[in-house]
Every structure is written in C-alpha cells, then in structure tokens.
Amino acid sequence: MEEILEKMLKQCAEAGYYPTKNINKVARAKSIMFSKEEWKRCPCDANNSERSCISEVCRNDILMKGVCHCNCYSNKPSE
Secondary structure: OHHHHHHHHHHHHHHOOEEOOOHHHHHHHHHHHOOHHHOOEOOOOOOOOOOEOOOHHHHHHHHHHOEOOOOOEEOOOOO
16 A cells, blocks of 8 residues: 555656545555556546546546545645
C-alpha cells in the first residue's frame, strides 16, 4: 500500500492537485483490488478503463466537482 500511496501523492503534486483525507483509504483499496502495475485504476469504478488517477475523466471530475470520483484528489487544499 505504501508504494501505491507514494505514487498517488507524487502524481497528485505533479498535476497541481491536493490530496484529500481519503487518499490513504483509496490507496489501500487499490493495493487489495489490483496488481502494482495497475495502481492507477479507479477502485470506485474498476470496470471503466477511461477512469484512472489523473486521467482526462478524473481531471474533468476535479474541474466540475472540485474532487475526483474517488474523492482523493482535490483542486483546493484540505481545510
């Protein structure tokens, strides 16, 4: 789980987003559901190949709603 969390945090920062308090839960779910190679897959919408961490679909969610589908990336810092 730690390796996936590190990758998620790095990708989040590189994209200019902020992690939410849910990022640890999502990283844990990813580590249970997917292989290390599939860490970008969305555990909340696992059958949708278009939705993954910082994909175009994810970015659109953040733009429209302020957070991604899994609620682990935000366009604003946590309060």
